[in-house]
Amino acid sequence: MSNIVVAGAQWGDEGKGKIVDLLTENVSVVARFQGGHNAGHTVVINKKKFILHLIPSGILHKGKICIIGNGVVIDPGALIQEIKGLKRKGIPVGKNLFISDSAHVIMPYHTAIDNQSERSAKKSKKIGTTGRGIGPAYMDKMSRAGIRIADLMDSRVFREKLKANLSFVNYLLVNKYKTRRISLEKIYAQYMKHAAFLETFVTDTSVLLNKYIEKGRNVLFEGAQGTLLDIDHGTYPFVTSSSASAGGVCTGLGVAPTRIDGVLGVVKAYTTRVGGGPFVTELKDKIGEYLRLKGGEYGATTGRPRRCGWLDAVGLRYAVRINGFTDIALTKLDVLDGMDKIKVCVAYKYDDPYRSCSCSKKGRSCRFTDIPHNNRILEACRPVYKELEGWSISTQGAKRFKDLPKQARAYIKYIEDLLGVKVSLISTGEKRDEVIVLKDPVTGRKK
Numbered sequence: 051m052s053n054i055v056v057a058g059a060q061w062g063d064e065g066k067g068k069i070v071d072l073l074t075e076n077v078s079v080v081a082r083f084q085g086g087h088n089a090g091h092t093v094v095i096n097k098k099k100f101i102l103h104l105i106p107s108g109i110l111h112k113g114k115i116c117i118i119g120n121g122v123v124i125d126p127g128a129l130i131q132e133i134k135g136l137k138r139k140g141i142p143v144g145k146n147l148f149i150s151d152s153a154h155v156i157m158p159y160h161t162a163i164d165n166q167s168e169r170s171a172k173k174s175k176k177i178g179t180t181g182r183g184i185g186p187a188y189m190d191k192m193s194r195a196g197i198r199i200a201d202l203m204d205s206r207v208f209r210e211k212l213k214a215n216l217s218f219v220n221y222l223l224v225n226k227y228k229t230r231r232i233s234l235e236k237i238y239a240q241y242m243k244h245a246a247f248l249e250t251f252v253t254d255t256s257v258l259l260n261k262y263i264e265k266g267r268n269v270l271f272e273g274a275q276g277t278l279l280d281i282d283h284g285t286y287p288f289v290t291s292s293s294a295s296a297g298g299v300c301t302g303l304g305v306a307p308t309r310i311d312g313v314l315g316v317v318k319a320y321t322t323r324v325g326g327g328p329f330v331t332e333l334k335d336k337i338g339e340y341l342r343l344k345g346g347e348y349g350a351t352t353g354r355p356r357r358c359g360w361l362d363a364v365g366l367r368y369a370v371r372i373n374g375f376t377d378i379a380l381t382k383l384d385v386l387d388g389m390d391k392i393k394v395c396v397a398y399k400y401d402d403p404y405r406s407c408s409c410s411k412k413g414r415s416c417r418f419t420d421i422p423h424n425n426r427i428l429e430a431c432r433p434v435y436k437e438l439e440g441w442s443i444s445t446q447g448a449k450r451f452k453d454l455p456k457q458a459r460a461y462i463k464y465i466e467d468l469l470g471v472k473v474s475l476i477s478t479g480e481k482r483d484e485v486i487v488l489k490d491p492v493t494g495r496k497k
């Protein structure tokens with residue numbers, strides 16, 4: 051038995067979808083533990099592109115059980131669209147999908163508040179959310195005003211809760227955001243239709259998942275976004291509103307920590323970020339533009355161009371500590387093909403005008419090897435780079451480690467040494483089979 055977490059080590063978009071798809075072969079269950087349809091997991095199979103937002107990528111494999119756990123926030127309309135879209139592409143969705151009755155529901159007022167608050171925020175304060183209502187839905191969850199899937203399945207309870215919430219929400223929409231009220235009857239009718247469609251998928255997924263674990267079946271816990279977007283451990287407030295690192299598995303699925311056997315960190319060979327917030331290794335030059343174009347760095351959910359930069363070992367070491375990675379999957383190595391030099395940020399430099407920083411140097415020029423949590427300081431940090439040789443030979447589609455140019459192998463070795471974790475998988479292209487497997491993190495088999 052082997053139950054493995056797949057978690058993003060950066061700001062999301064590391065290529066987790068492809069890695070989950072790859073590992074699904076050796077598991078029975080794939081379970082999502084947080085986030086919502088802000089995520090976009092891209093998988094390419096036989097030239098067909100699938101972008102999954104809520105449903106675990108495991109759905110693309112026949113006979114695998116997919117679970118959307120209680121830690122996820124679900125927009126029923128978006129989920130139904132995704133189910134229908136998969137069916138249109140010939141992917142069966144029926145008894146292979148289960149939705150937690152304790153997951154919270156994203157309501158149209160969450161989306162409205164998300165968009166209105168972003169619109170009215172000052173430029174430097176804009177989070178750059180996906181506009182999917184994620185933050186406001188988690189706000190309701192935490193303030194205990196949320197509507198859960200179990201409530202949606204009970205028309206009387208749903209109506210009562212909706213009515214209670216709308217009295218506050220409409221006050222906010224009309225008086226603060228100067229926009230239209232939301233009609234109770236319209237939403238009620240719309241969501242009752244959604245409920246009828248989703249009813250057969252709903253269950254207590256913690257009970258179900260633990261039964262599979264008891265039987266000794268392998269499970270993959272699929273994370274969305276990444277460690278630096280985690281509500282507790284990310285670059286707050288420029289984060290998403292859920293627990294995107296490995297710790298989210300236990301609360302987001304009702305699974306005990308003792309059931310987790312390993313944590314696979316997915317690391318992109320460079321760094322990207324969508325939306326606002328500090329990004330020490332960001333490249334606002336031709337190299338950044340090159341990475342964006344070559345890596346197809348545009349949001350799978352919103353289509354927004356991603357900000358691009360060099361690999362940041364300060365952020366990665368932090369992710370190793372928070373998640374306890376037991377293996378690493380390095381993705382998009384091929385995007386670096388043809389680069390003359392490759393840089394890795396090994397520390398942050400900060401010239402402190404107020405001598406206020408608490409780092410060990412306490413001087414004018416401080417050096418951080420851990421991410422500082424004071425945003426004013428983090429925003430002002432500059433990268434300290436180690437420069438490595440690039441390679442001119444294409445790595446795209448490489449399937450064996452020995453086929454990689456020696457500079458690429460040295461880059462991988464350097465990352466392993468910096469992080470103290472072995473790289474088990476190397477993705478060398480977007481297609482399913484463009485990958486080097488050094489060790490299967492689920493079975494432990496070495497190749």
Ligand code: IMP
Binds near residue numbers: 088177
């Ligand atoms: P929200 O999750 O829509 O509230 O957005 C909060 C922040 O997380 C924004 O900076 C988004 O761009 C970012 N974000 C949310 N989901 C993803 C994702 O799947 N990949 C990358 N960034 C994301």
